[in-house]
Amino acid sequence: MMRKLKDDVLLCLIYLAAFLAEFLLIGILAYVFVRGFPHISWHFLTTVTSILEGTVGIAGNIVNTIYMVVLTLAIAVPVGIGSAIYLNEYARPGKVVRLIEFTTQTLSGIPSIIFGLFGMVFFGVTLGLGYSILTGALTLSLMVLPLITRNTQEALKAVPESYRNGAVGMGAGKWYMIRTILLPSAMPGIVTGIILAVGRILGESAALLFTAGSGYFLPRSFGGWFHKLVESGGTLTIQLYLSMEKAQYDTAFGIAVVLLGMVLCLNLVTRVMVSRFEMPKYTDAGGR
Amino acid sequence: MVRHTIEKAAEIIFSLCAFMAVAAVFSITLYMIANGLPAIFQAGWKEILFSSVWQPTAQEPSFGILYVILTSIVGTFLAVLLGVPVGLLTAVFLAETAPDSLAAVIRPAVELLAGIPSVIYGVLGMLILNPFLYRLEQKLFAGSQTHQFTGGANLLSAVIVLAVMILPTVISISETALRAVPPELKACSLALGASPVTTVFRVTIPAARSGILAAVVLGVGRAVGEAMAISLVSGNSVNLPLPFQSVRFLTTAIVSEMGYAGGLHRQVLFTIGLILFVFIMMINGILSSILKGERLE
Structure with a gap:
């Protein structure tokens, strides 16, 4: 009993x-x-906060966020995929592979505030990029690198050995085989990694506060769209944090809705990808 | 000939990509040490590590971070104490007891919780948790002369927010560990007359202990490194970590002062970063030895 x-x-x-x-x-x-x-209104999404014009808006932050996502992925995705190809297709198991896999795992365990400090002194001061979107994107690309590498690696592992043998047997070079056979077969896994990385970038704040800064203006001229890369720019998440500190709760919740909407969409896309292609998914949480 | 050159070039480029991770970890370590050590020599390690007076901008500045270190340790410990049992029970639910229809509702919720930006947890902690704890504080310390009221922004708030934030990590890894337990073990236990619940707690969980331990360690790493969410809810003044005191963590110390600090003050903030980095590296070391042990089993 x-x-x-x-x-x-x-x-x-x-x-x-x-x-x-x-x-x-x-x-x-x-x-x-x-x-x-x-x-949330059309006005809120398309104007910039200005005391002169009496507007409250997050258009500048939305543009900054898009820059940050695109730039970070442009740096991290090629490197991450290249790294996974090396580990899976070229390297022989041994000390070198263990070292690379160990550092990749270490990198995914380092908290974002440390990335922020490192980005600030290395990209910002040593390389002289200052507080800029470029500094932020370089910092974030180190942070999301393990996500891309791990997911690509798992996708490559899932490609049957017979595909490789078949291609090489017909006289294809190794690079040609990778380009035309392996990468297309591994594409769903690579895309899953990219989507997870986008989620990380959207939600990141500690690593960006001291690297990308908090600028929220839109470029004034055509050239300004290029110059923006080396200017300070706060993403939506940074603006959310700063609004909370200034007790502007309305703006903060407006941004929170936009961010959560994006997170929900990404989650949905990942779910569809994973279920349709039966891909293993590696998150930073270490789960599958 | 051309083809050979391309093949060679491809291999070299890929290997360079692979060494990016090595280079990154190496240079992060180097930079953290190079920026964090000078202050220790300049201000004296006893002065920094074992003094509890933090007055970086005073006429005669004092850089004692003992309370800051203690807060990070105590806060993380309490968050894990709170988050791990809940996380483990949820993992048991998902791996063992849940009917498929319920698991299909809970699992996506856990995944989504993991995806919510940490600042949003901070926002909600600040606007829901803080007022609630303030009311509790007013009741508890009603007649107190000595208590300094925090408005609910205290260690307890930070601990609760951290506990919620480590939940998804603990759940997903414990669930994987529980699922990896061979079904024969459970079958034997059930055949011996143990009830399903007893089987879970006496057989399945002990059999999955190294994976669950890994989940706990990863949770610790998450909690130690979290910055933005708790900087909004913890009150941000340097105090002994007691539940109803306004406190400052290693991470929030950096967040709240790096913007304006200069000179030795700034260097001490890097020392705080270095201490955090050392903590994280120790946690990583423990984690990889657990995972290695698991693979050997």
Whole structure:
């Protein structure tokens, strides 16, 4: 009788714990959307905050975020894929591979504030890039590199050996084989890695605060769109943090709605990718 | 001939890409040490590590970060204490007891929680948790002469936010570990007359312990390194880490002062970064030895 009671209590706890996650998620989404949705307007999304014109808007931050995502991916994706190709197709198992895999794992465990400090002194001071979108993107590309490498590596591992043998047997060179056979077959895994990286970049703040800064203006001229790379620019998440510090809760919740909307979309796309192609997924959490 | 050159070039380029991770970890380590050590020599390591007075901008500045280090340790410990049992039970639910229909609702929720930007956790902590804890604080310290009221921005708030933030990590890794337990073990336990719940707690969880340990260690790493969310909810003044005191963590110390610090003050902030980095490297070391042990088993 006691045993039955004990079992029931434990089972009850298990259900409670599991529903806490559900409750938290629904609570967070509901609270943010209810408080933030009224502040979302066409005006909010397309203007820049200005005291002179009396406007409150996040257009500059949206543009900065797009720059940050595109630039970071432009740096990290080729390097990450190249690294995975080397590890899986060229390197022989041994010390070198262990070293590279160990450092990749280490890199994914380093907290973003450390990346921020490093980016500030290395890219910002040593390389002289200062507070700029470029500094931020270089810093973030180190941060998302493990995500791209690990996911590409797993996708390459899943390509059957017979594909390689077939291609080489027909006289294809190794590079030709990689380019025409391996990469297309591994594409879903690579895309999954990229989407996870985009999620990381959108949510990042600690690594950007002291590297990309907090500028929120739109470029004034055509040349300004290029010059923006070396100017300070705060992403949506940075602006959200700064708005909270200044107690501008309306702006903060407006941005939070936009960010959560993006996160939900990315999550949906990953889900479709993973289920359609049955790809293994490697997140920084280490889970599959 | 041309083809041979292209093949060679491709191999060299790929190997360079692969060494980017090595170069990155190497230079991060180098830069953290090079920027963090000078202050230790300049201000004296006893003065920094074992003094509790943090007055970096005073006439005679003092850079004691003992309380900051203690806060990070105590805060992380409490967050893990709170987050791991809940996370583990959720993992048990997903791996063992849940009917498919319920698991299909809970698992996506966990994944989404992992994807929510940390600042948003901070925002909600600040606007929901802080007022709630302030009311509790007012009740608890109603007649107190000595208590300094924090408005709810205190260690307890930070611990709760951290516990929520490590949940997805703990859940997903523990679930993987629980699923890897051979079904024969469970079958034996059930055949001996143990109930399913007893089987989970006496057989499955002990069998998955190294994976669960890895989940705990990763959770510790997450909690130690988190900066933005807790900088919004923890109150940000340097105090002994007691539940209802306004506190400052290693990470939030950097976030809140790096913007304006100069000279020795700035160097001490890098020392704080170095200490955080050393913590993280130790955690990484523990984690990889756990994972190695698991592979050997």
